[in-house]
Structures are given as C-alpha cells and as structure tokens.
Amino acid sequence: MSTEQTTRNIPFFKAIIGEEEIQSVVETLNSGWLTSGPKVKQFETEFANFVGAKHAIAVNSATAALHLALEAHGIGRGDKVLVPTLTFAATAEVVIHLGATPVLVDINPATFNICAEDIRAKICADTKAIMPVHYAGQPCNMDVIQDIAREHDIPVIEDAAHAFPAQWKGNMIGSIGQVTCFSFYANKTITTGEGGMITTENDELAARMKQMSLHGLSRDAWNRFSAKGSWRYEIQAPGYKYNMPDVAAAIGLGQLHQADKFHSGRKSAALRYIEAFKDFDFIETLTIEKHASHAWHLMVIKLNLIKLNIDRSDFIVELNEAGVGTSVHYTPLHLHPLYQNEYGYSPADLPVASRVFEQIISLPLYPSMSTDEIDYVVATVKRIANDNAK
Ligand SMILES: *Cc1c(COP(=O)(O)O)cnc(C)c1O
Numbered sequence: 001m002s003t004e005q006t007t008r009n010i011p012f013f014k015a016i017i018g019e020e021e022i023q024s025v026v027e028t029l030n031s032g033w034l035t036s037g038p039k040v041k042q043f044e045t046e047f048a049n050f051v052g053a054k055h056a057i058a059v060n061s062a063t064a065a066l067h068l069a070l071e072a073h074g075i076g077r078g079d080k081v082l083v084p085t086l087t088f089a090a091t092a093e094v095v096i097h098l099g100a101t102p103v104l105v106d107i108n109p110a111t112f113n114i115c116a117e118d119i120r121a122k123i124c125a126d127t128k129a130i131m132p133v134h135y136a137g138q139p140c141n142m143d144v145i146q147d148i149a150r151e152h153d154i155p156v157i158e159d160a161a162h163a164f165p166a167q168w169k170g171n172m173i174g175s176i177g178q179v180t181c182f183s184f185y186a187n188k189t190i191t192t193g194e195g196g197m198i199t200t201e202n203d204e205l206a207a208r209m210k211q212m213s214l215h216g217l218s219r220d221a222w223n224r225f226s227a228k229g230s231w232r233y234e235i236q237a238p239g240y241k242y243n244m245p246d247v248a249a250a251i252g253l254g255q256l257h258q259a260d261k262f263h264s265g266r267k268s269a270a271l272r273y274i275e276a277f278k279d280f281d282f283i284e285t286l287t288i289e290k291h292a293s294h295a296w297h298l299m300v301i302k303l304n305l306i307k308l309n310i311d312r313s314d315f316i317v318e319l320n321e322a323g324v325g326t327s328v329h330y331t332p333l334h335l336h337p338l339y340q341n342e343y344g345y346s347p348a349d350l351p352v353a354s355r356v357f358e359q360i361i362s363l364p365l366y367p368s369m370s371t372d373e374i375d376y377v378v379a380t381v382k383r384i385a386n387d388n389a390k
Pocket residue numbers: 060061062063064087088090091133159161162182183184185194195196
C-alpha cells in the first residue's frame with residue numbers, strides 16, 4: 001500500500017456552512033429571540049415556495065414530522081401502516097408510538113424503493129396509510145403508489161428525509177402526497193443541525209399538525225411568539241414539543257438559498273461515480289428511473305458478491321483503512337431485534353432487502369467533493385475488488 005493511500009482522509013459526509021448561515025445565526029442571537037419566531041416563519045414561507053406546497057410547518061426533526069403526520073390522520077390502536085423495511089428507525093417507530101402496527105414492505109431490487117407489488121400483497125382493511133421513503137434521494141414511483149392509495153382511500157405520507165430537492169415527473173417532492181416530511185439532520189442535503197419540515201396542501205391537516213407541534217395549544221397561542229403576544233392560551237389536545245427554534249431556522253434559510261448549488265455539486269459527483277463503475281463487473285449502482293429527478297443524498301453501491309472473495313464488512317474495513325469514510329443504509333428493520341422479537345419477522349419474510357443488505361455500501365457524497373477525491377474513492381473501491389476477485 002502506498003503512503004499516499006494511508007494519508008488520505010475522505011469523510012463520509014461534510015456539511016457546508018456558509019457565511020450567510022453564520023451571519024443569520026449571529027443576527028438571531030443578537031435579536032434576543034431564540035425560539036420559534038420570525039426566522040421560522042420566513043423559513044416556512046420560503047420552503048413552501050421552493051417545493052410549491054400550500055403549507056410548510058417547521059419542526060425539530062423529520063421524526064417529529066412523521067409522528068405529527070400520522071397523528072393528524074387519526075392513526076392509532078388497531079391500525080396498520082405500510083413502511084419499507086429498508087429505512088431508518090424513525091419511519092416505523094412513530095407508527096408504534098401511536099399504538100398502530102408498522103407492516104414492513106420489501107423493496108424493488110433495482111431502485112431500493114418500496115415494492116409496489118408487495119404493497120398490494122400486504123394492504124388490507126386495517127391499513128390506514130402508506131409511508132414511502134425516497135431511498136437515497138430518488139423519488140418512488142408516485143403514480144403507482146398514489147393509485148393504490150386512492151383505490152383504498154388511504155393517505156400517502158412521504159418520508160422525504162433524503163429527497164430535497166427531488167422531483168417525480170417534474171413535480172417537486174413536497175407537493176405530491178397528502179403530507180411530506182423532510183429532514184434537516186446534520187448529514188442531510190440541507191441542514192439545520194437538527195430539524196425537519198412538513199408540507200401539505202390540506203388546510204385542516206396543516207392546522208392540526210401545527211397545533212400538535214406545540215402542546216396542542218390553540219392556534220392563537222402562536223402569538224405568544226410575537227411582540228404583541230398574550231398570556232392567554234387554551235390546551236385543546238395532548239400535543240408534543242416539536243417546534244423549530246429560530247436559531248435552527250436561521251441556518252436553514254442560508255442552506256435553502258444554496259440548495260440548488262449543493263444539488264448540482266452532489267449530482268455531478270454521483271454521475272462521476274456512476275460513470276466510473278459502469279463497466280466494472282464487481283460493483284453495481286442503483287437504477288435511475290426515467291421520471292425521477294434524484295436528490296443525490298446517498299451514493300449506494302452494491303457488491304457483486306458472487307465474483308468476490310470478500311464480504312461487505314471486510315470491504316468496509318479496507319475502505320476505512322484507505323481513508324475512505326463509509327456507511328450502510330440500512331440494516332433493514334426486519335433484521336433488528338425489535339421487529340424480530342416483538343413482530344415476529346425473520347430474514348426470509350422480506351427476501352430482497354435481506355439479500356441486498358449483505359451487498360450495500362454508501363460512499364462519500366457531498367457537494368464540496370473534488371473530482372480528485374471521487375477518483376480516489378473509485379480507485380480504492382476498484383483496487384479492493386480486484387485484489388479480492390474470485
Ligand atoms: C434521517 C432520516 C429520518 C429522521 O430524520 P430526523 O430529522 O433525524 O428525525 C427519517 N427517515 C429517514 C429515511 C432518514 O434518513
């Protein structure tokens with residue numbers, strides 16, 4: 001191994017915080033108004049305009065957003081909600097918090113998005129929502145999912161934690177399903193450190209989610225967050241504490257203003273990876289759907305294990321030794337103790353996700369990656385594969 005390889009350090013992710021975010025946070029700190037106030041309002045307005053949604057509600061995480069979306073639909077005990085198994089803990093845990101049951105759905109082997117046939121196989125009279133995840137930032141086939149949901153008269157609640165900005169058939173994610181939930185966690189495509197946004201066209205759902213994000217207080221209570229605020233409020237339902245603070249929104253505004261620039265940086269990095277692996281037998285990349293405009297949150301590769309003498313875990317060890325940061329998205333939910341012990345899942349229940357889980361690695365992807373860094377990651381992946389060819 002050359003010394004060059006051991007001295008490189010390419011992190012899995014690097015957030016870019018610009019001068020505007022820093023100025024905006026300083027301005028907020030100096031304003032004396034730290035919690036939800038004018039910056040949140042501005043962030044909501046600008047975000048709604050960006051995705052073309054009627055309502056945008058800023059919250060303190062995508063997990064909170066998903067929880068509020070389900071709650072606003074009255075989902076509770078005895079209900080079932082369809083969730084893809086290849087996702088983060090949050091998508092399904094919020095279903096459980098409401099007393100409902102997450103029903104895990106397998107994925108499409110080409111895109112890793114939720115499998116429409118498996119949705120059809122698992123949908124039943126108790127199913128009260130479908131929660132697609134736009135995996136890696138590539139929109140699901142929303143036509144098919146919306147059709148199924150309409151047939152059964154249930155809502156589509158999108159986990160768009162990876163999918164800002166993204167489009168399905170020219171429509172922004174955030175303007176399609178009944179409710180769409182975005183994440184601004186530290187490593188997402190835009191960040192507020194911790195944060196999330198909910199978008200919807202529906203006035204009633206918006207009002208309920210807004211209310212429940214602040215202790216179920218009457219809508220007027222939000223006037224507490226203004227100079228002319230009153231001490232008076234009414235508790236109308238047992239809500240949550242999910243509002244976004246102005247300090248976070250100040251970061252979010254600066255990030256939003258760079259979203260297109262960030263996106264084009266990630267896109268060119270991703271396309272460079274895809275081109276580099278195109279004719280390389282040991283590695284596959286995910287299929288890109290014709291109608292999808294991808295957010296390029298994650299660069300996921302699939303190891304062709306039949307041709308390799310190394311497993312995914314050891315592959316990752318070698319990448320890390322060469323200074324390449326990696327991650328795995330995700331260990332499917334049905335392989336975790338919670339879902340095996342409490343819900344009785346076994347690996348064979350969701351065979352596609354179980355199989356691809358053994359093959360996947362997420363490579364570094366962020367807008368500030370240089371072509372030199374991408375080429376180094378590609379060369380390192382190829383070297384490890386070639387060294388371990390069967
Ligand atoms: C990050 C993520 C979440 C949770 O986002 P938070 O803002 O951290 O709550 C939910 N779903 C998916 C698919 C995610 O990647």
